[in-house]
Amino acid sequence: MTYGFYISLLSITGDSLEPAILSFTSGFNLISGGSDTGKSFAFSCLDYMLGKIEAPDGIPESVGYNNIYLEIKTYSGKTFTLLRNINGGDFVVKESSYKDFFSSKATIKNYSVHSQSNTSISDFFLSLSGIDPDIQIKSTQQNKKKRFTFTTLRNLTFIDETTITIKTSPIYGNQGYLDYTYYKNSLSFLLTGKNANDLINFEDAKNKKSWNNGRLDFVNSQIIHFNDNLQNLISEKLSLKTAKEEPIDTLFDRLEKLNTTLQNYVSERTDILNKVEEKNSLVIYKTELLKRLSLLLEHYLSDQYRLDFILNGDQLLNQLNSVDCPICDSTLGEEKANYLSHNMGNSIKVEKEKISLKIKDLETTIVDNQEELGSLSTELDHLKAKSEKVDRLIKEILTPSLDNLKASIETFNRLEKLNAQIEIYSNELNYYNKEQTGLQDTSENPLSSSTTNDGFGIKELTKIIEKILRKWDYQDNTHIDFNSDHKVYDIVIGGKPRGSYGKGMRSISYTAFILSILKYCLKESRPFSNLLVFDSPLTTYHRGGELINKKDEEISQDIQNSFFKDFSKLGNDCQVIMFDNKTPNIKLIEKINFIYFTKDKNKGRYGLFPT
Structure with missing residues (x-):
């Protein structure tokens, strides 16, 4: 440090x-x-x-x-x-x-x-x-x-x-x-x-000797304290040792690369989910559109059936004989009756042809939209499969790898702290051991050395x-x-x-x-x-x-x-x-x-x- x-x-x-x-x-x-x-x-x-x-x-x-x-x-x-x-x-x-x-x-x-x-x-x-x-x-x-x-x-x-x-x-x-x-x-x-x-400030040899003995007791207790703590730290360090220790720079490089990879896949998953949402909206739109087109087709077919019914009714009317008007005794001429029947039949046929064209166009549109809906469903299935694959990669591989790497870095940092603590406790222990020796040597003659x-x-x-x-x-x-x-x-x-x-x-x-x-x-x-x-x-x-x-x-x-x-x-x-x-x-x-x-x-x- x-x-x-x-x-x-x-x-x-x-x-x-x-x-x-x-x-x-x-x-x-x-x-x-x-x-x-x-x-x-x-x-x-x-x-x-x-x-x-x-x-x-x-x-x-x-x-x-x-x-x-x-x-x-x-x-x-x-x-x-x-x-x-x-x-x-x-x-x-x-x-x-x-x-x-x-x-x-x-x-x-x-x-x-x-x-x-x-x-x-x-x-x-x-x-x-x-x-x-x-x-x-x-x-x-x-x-x-x-x-x-x-x-x-x-x-x-x-x-x-x-x-x-x-x-x-x-x-x-x-x-x-x-x-x-x-x-x-x-x-x-x-x-x-x-x-x-x-x-401790001492005034005479007697006080110094008394202080010396008290200090020796304190030093002995400190030696026991630091020795016990040192053993605990060493035991923890041994428990944290891994089979393969990598330099911290390598671990951080790997962490940065893995974070980048994870972010890339998270971004890819987000893009896929956005596309799924977009496609789902299109599917909903196309499904609703097909419902409305089907209703419109039913209306056209109903109109076509109605016109066919009118034409068939006209043929039946033509088979009836005409009679004079019961009120004014006027006679409906056959020529006039035929004229009316002919014009109405032509109009119905023209309308029926128009409806037939609309039905044909509508059926084509329905088929096209059904094909598009099928394609959208296929794309959705593909996107969902891809999303599930990316999600599994994130959850089952990248995230656990990232957690393991963070754990390795935490272990490394803990080992560094343990090493620093061990060094401090070792220095303290050495210091008190030396002081213990000095205090024991001077216990008989408190004036013989400096504290x-x-x-x-x-x-x-x-x-x-x-x-x-x-x-x-x-x-x-x-x-x-x-x-x-x-x-x-x-x-x-x-x-x-x-x-x-x-x-x-x-x-x-x-x-x-x-x-x-x-x-x-x-x-x-x-x-x-x-x-x-x-x-x-x-x-x-x-x-x-x-x-x-x-x-x-x-x-x-x-x-x-x-x-x-x-x-x-x-x-x-x-x-x-x-x-x-x-x-x-x-x-x-x-x-x-x-x-x-x-x-x-x-x-x-x-x-x-x-x-």
Whole structure:
């Protein structure tokens, strides 16, 4: 698991002024260029936006600018934008990108700059770093303690141009002597997780012995507790083990493909059902139409039968003899009678022919519609069969496969959580086992050892520092020892105290020391911000801005080349931001996020602020 976060953007804004923006990436970022171009001001703004109470000292170019925005991204994929007035005050934080800060509907949260507040920016940054905000650190030899804050972490990881050359230990930095114990144990906490939350303040040896015995009982109970929980976790892990374990990326690829296939078939089924509905509507329409056509045919046949009946009746009438009119004695002439009979017969025959044509057309229409109805029924049967087939595929194959794949992913995630819990419980168990041994050894003489094992983890750190300095061609003899004297607490390089070297070489070794903490925490998956910021590690600072080329303050070109080459190899699981006048060669520039201030208004970017 990668803890921490990296800075992706710094923006300084003012009314009617073009923003001053710096974009960063994970890995190595170098901001280079001449003096008085805003590099140190940018460093101060980053320090300020990560919780420093004091506002940055203004420079002429910053006049009219009033707000600073900082966009940060966690290694778990979250993005936050922080807003703070350039002259001081608390923070406004939103889980959104800088670009979407004002349009996003995410909740706005306010954080106090003071670590004692219930909603402090220190707690916010500590949580992103994987560190419990309630951690206590031993601050005196009498076991008094103070909270570990992000300010402590920032003092260890944000190194300005004056601090980087000091003779005192990089762990102590510019802190006063009374804070040495606190910062020494803060380092121990970062390296091992060892804290003072359970530490009891004791006043004398008798109380200490009593506390020691009570602590031993507590430690024994914790060993039993963590051991039992560890066994349960291991048993659950074994029960979840499958015969074939696939990488999580493969499982997600399969899940995406299966989801796509399922959606395609669901869409196909929907199309089929729409077609079935459409065809059913046509069947209903055609059936109703055939009923009406059949009724119309019956009417036509009835009319045809009626006309035939009239013709047959006329023939019968013709066989009757005509008589005089009983009223007027007029005689119906035979010629007139025949005329009437002939005209009526012709009209009926014409009407009958019309009806016969209509019957013929209607019968053809009925046959056509019956054929269409048959075709529709066949199509419906085919569509229903296809729908049933797709439905069976979805219900019997795709959905169960999708459920099984989701179950595999859930199992994988559960195994990941179990592994993380097992690691945590194992570390806790190892910690309490070591403490048990220490408590048993000191039970007879409570004054014989410290209850916090100050300096634990330093040995491994010195190995990393030695490896770094060799990569940087620091000097022929880079063997590292450690002087654990409370006042010194610093490395010894080639038999010579680090503080006795010239400013330039002290700056390099200071950088190596701080970088070793980052590398150690990454290697051991320790909670850490995984963010370092250095100001002028290669350019020796002198008060008044004057650079004196003394031999013991120069940093050779070979060291500079090796220094930049090593930093260019940093991975994407951490971030180092460096401000310096020095620049690497063109091949290395292409491998890093490089920003250059030209101090020339006609060439490139002049400096931090737009000209």
